[in-house]
Amino acid sequence: MFQSECVLSIQIGLAVFIILELAAVYCAVLAVRHARTPQGSVAWVVFLIAAPYVAVPAFLFLGSFHFEGYLTGRRHSDDVISGLQDFKRNYPPGKMENAGMYRAFERIGDIPVGSGNDLDLLIDGAETFDAIFGAIAEAEVYVLVQSYIINDDKIGRRLSEALLERARVGVKVRLIYDAVGCIKLPKTYIETLSAGGVEVVNAHARGGPKSRFQINFRNHRKTVVVDGKVGFTGGLNMGDEYMGEDPKFGPWRDTHARLRGPIVQQLQLIFAEDWHWATAENLIEHLNWEITAAGANKDGVIVATGPGDDFDTGSFYFCALINAATERLWIASPYFVPENDILTSLKLAAMRGVDVRVLTPEVIDHKIPWLAALAYFDEVMDAGIEVWRYNEGFMHQKVVLVDDRISSVGTTNLDNRSCRLNFEETAIIFDKETADQTAAMFEADFARSFKLTTKLADRSFAQRNGAPLARLFSPLL
Numbered sequence: 001m002f003q004s005e006c007v008l009s010i011q012i013g014l015a016v017f018i019i020l021e022l023a024a025v026y027c028a029v030l031a032v033r034h035a036r037t038p039q040g041s042v043a044w045v046v047f048l049i050a051a052p053y054v055a056v057p058a059f060l061f062l063g064s065f066h067f068e069g070y071l072t073g074r075r076h077s078d079d080v081i082s083g084l085q086d087f088k089r090n091y092p093p094g095k096m097e098n099a100g101m102y103r104a105f106e107r108i109g110d111i112p113v114g115s116g117n118d119l120d121l122l123i124d125g126a127e128t129f130d131a132i133f134g135a136i137a138e139a140e141v142y143v144l145v146q147s148y149i150i151n152d153d154k155i156g157r158r159l160s161e162a163l164l165e166r167a168r169v170g171v172k173v174r175l176i177y178d179a180v181g182c183i184k185l186p187k188t189y190i191e192t193l194s195a196g197g198v199e200v201v202n203a204h205a206r207g208g209p210k211s212r213f214q215i216n217f218r219n220h221r222k223t224v225v226v227d228g229k230v231g232f233t234g235g236l237n238m239g240d241e242y243m244g245e246d247p248k249f250g251p252w253r254d255t256h257a258r259l260r261g262p263i264v265q266q267l268q269l270i271f272a273e274d275w276h277w278a279t280a281e282n283l284i285e286h287l288n289w290e291i292t293a294a295g296a297n298k299d300g301v302i303v304a305t306g307p308g309d310d311f312d313t314g315s316f317y318f319c320a321l322i323n324a325a326t327e328r329l330w331i332a333s334p335y336f337v338p339e340n341d342i343l344t345s346l347k348l349a350a351m352r353g354v355d356v357r358v359l360t361p362e363v364i365d366h367k368i369p370w371l372a373a374l375a376y377f378d379e380v381m382d383a384g385i386e387v388w389r390y391n392e393g394f395m396h397q398k399v400v401l402v403d404d405r406i407s408s409v410g411t412t413n414l415d416n417r418s419c420r421l422n423f424e425e426t427a428i429i430f431d432k433e434t435a436d437q438t439a440a441m442f443e444a445d446f447a448r449s450f451k452l453t454t455k456l457a458d459r460s461f462a463q464r465n466g467a468p469l470a471r472l473f474s475p476l477l
Contacts, residue, residue, distance in 0.1 A: 024052035043472060087291065088112040091262050093299040098405075098430055101324050102299075105428065108316045109303035111269070116293030117261035117300035119409070119429045121437055125243035128236050128256040129155060135226045135258075136162045141288065142172040144271045146203075146223040148181035148411075149237035152189050154245075159238050160193060167197035172286070174199045176274055178219045181237070203423075205278040217307050220411050220422040222256075223271050228288030231264040233257055233302075233427055234409050235397045244393065249363060251393030253445065255332075257409040257427050261294035266302040270425055273304075298431040305412065306423035314412060314419030317426065318342045321400050321408065328355040330401040330442050333414035334394070336360050336373040337474045342414070343376070347383035356384070358414075359445060362391040369415060371470035374463060378456050387452040390445060398426070399438065406430055407438040416474055 031044035048055040091114035093102055102113040122128040136143055143166055150156050167173045175193065177185070179202045193200050203219035224232040234256030236242045244252040259267060272283040305313035318338075322329060322345040329349055336358060338346065350356040358380070364370045377387050400408040410426025412418045456467055 020052040024048040024055060027055075087262055087265070088114055091116045091291065091293065093430075094297065095299055095405075095430055098299070101320070102301075102430075104316075104320045105301055105303055108305070108311075108313050108320065109301060111266050111301055111303075113299055113301040113430070114262050115297050115299050116291070117259065117263040117298045117429065118294035118296035119263075119298070119300065119407070119427060119434055120258040121409070121434075121441060122232075122234065122256040122258055123441060124254055125155075125236060125252060128232075128234070128254070129158070129243070131256075131258055132224050132232050133158060133162050135224065135230050135232070136166060139166050139171045139226045141227050142174070142286075143227075144174050144223065144225040144268055144287075146176040146219070146221055146271055146274065147238045148178045148218065148220045148222060149239055150177055150182050150185055150189070151237075151239035151241075152184075152186055153240040155240050155243060156185075156189070156238050160189065163193060163198050164196040172199075173197070174201070174275065174283075176201050176203050176219070176223075176271070176278065178203045180204075180218050181220075201275065201278045203274060203278055218417075218422050219274060220418065221270070221274070221304075221425045222411055223267060223425070225264060225268040225271060228264060228268055228290070229260070229292060231259040231267040233259070233267060233411065233425055235411065242396075249365070249394035253361075253390060253393055253395040253397060253448075255397035255399050255409055255441070259300075259427055261296075261298075261300070262291045263300045263302055263427060265289055265291055267425070267427070270302060270304045274423070296431075296433075298429050298434065300427065300429045300431075302425060302427055303410075304423070304425040305419075307421055308423070312420060314422075314424060315339055315341050317412065318400075318414065318419065319345045321402055321406065322346055322349050324406065325349055325354045325356075325402045327403045328357075328401065330355075330357045330359070330439075331414060332359040332395065332397045332399045332442070332445065334361055334365060334396045334398075335369045335413045335415040335417075336376060337369055337415035337417075337471075338376065339416050339419055339474075342419070343380070346380060346385060350380075350384035355386075357386040357388055357442075357446075359388045359390060359395065359442070359449060361395040362389040362450075363394040365394060365396075368470045368473060371463065371466045372474055374456055374459070374467035375471035377452060381452070381455075388446055388449040389452050390449045392448040395445070399442075401435060401438045401442060404432050404435045404439070407434045409438075 028045045028048045032041045093113045094115045106112050122131055163173045175198055190200050222233055235254040236256050242252050268287055275283050303317050305317055319341055381387055398410055398412050408426050408428045412424040412426050418424050456464055
């Protein structure tokens, strides 16, 4: 009897092993056929064949390479296409010397560059949240809010109270949240908002058999639009840590942008697309598309990128900015895990004499991306790029400055996840005044940072060996 049980156990174990190996081979073939980079293919193939028990389940949830079925409102609505054409005719860009660069960003984001815009830099939590909640309090018709993370803490409850108050007086309030980013958000938070008249939607709410296997794709956008007149986007989610109240991180350094002018309609168009994806409801006719130019007359555009696009638009966004630089290129990102095209463009920019600086945090947020960044620093410093480490708390801003003419503030990190796996957005303003303000902000950040000179070989044993290992996972970071 015992011998029979042992034989049966061996047979079952062998059958499971064979099934897993076959599944691993099948998944490896999918990785080779569909991964967006050779590095991603190799990483998955090695992982799947070497450790099928772990890798096959991981591949089912993390191995999707394209967000199938994502439909964008601007590409499938005659009204929006017509409106965008009118927008460009009524608000043509003023700096025609940038025409070639404008065409590139228009192709990347599928939205035209236009004039009549303004951008105010909002530095850190207090300034950002005061501006956002102040604008919400003045809403007369509708409020659109989207956040990757919402916490049930002071800031999260302040958001809830602000939205419920507007809903009580008849303002239409819509909220999109990401189920992965908000995994800790209690169900009662959503229920309270819904009961109070706020329409709340999970960004991944669309049904279908593949939806549960697409958790690796996340909607990382942060958007607030009030009445189609003022908009906000940038690095800050809705949580107390963004006010610097988490002792683990200390003071929290971040940047948001307040937008006015036609660029606000572009921002709300991106929101409408995400709402349509999650609900199949078209908001176009329910929103204000009457454009009011800002007091300033700056050229600008919203560039929204994501895995639903035909091209690797996140990488294109960074490469377009890098290649546009002739004098300086300053980048602030909490994570530095660039894919090869971006890495090559950065090194070439430095080699042609551009002042390239990358500002990253010394404080650790997520261990693996932090370690992976260490594996890149030697080669970029050898190419002439300055790496600056912010060490007065955690730095989370996503800002790019090109020469004295381009400022970009948004949600896009300089890593593979933002470039290939997340839905992101960034506001780009082509204007010297805004660039000067952005440069001053960078200078203040550099004063709170140190220039990195330590090479990987001089670091601790754990960092010397952990960094190359973490870099192997860069296609997923």
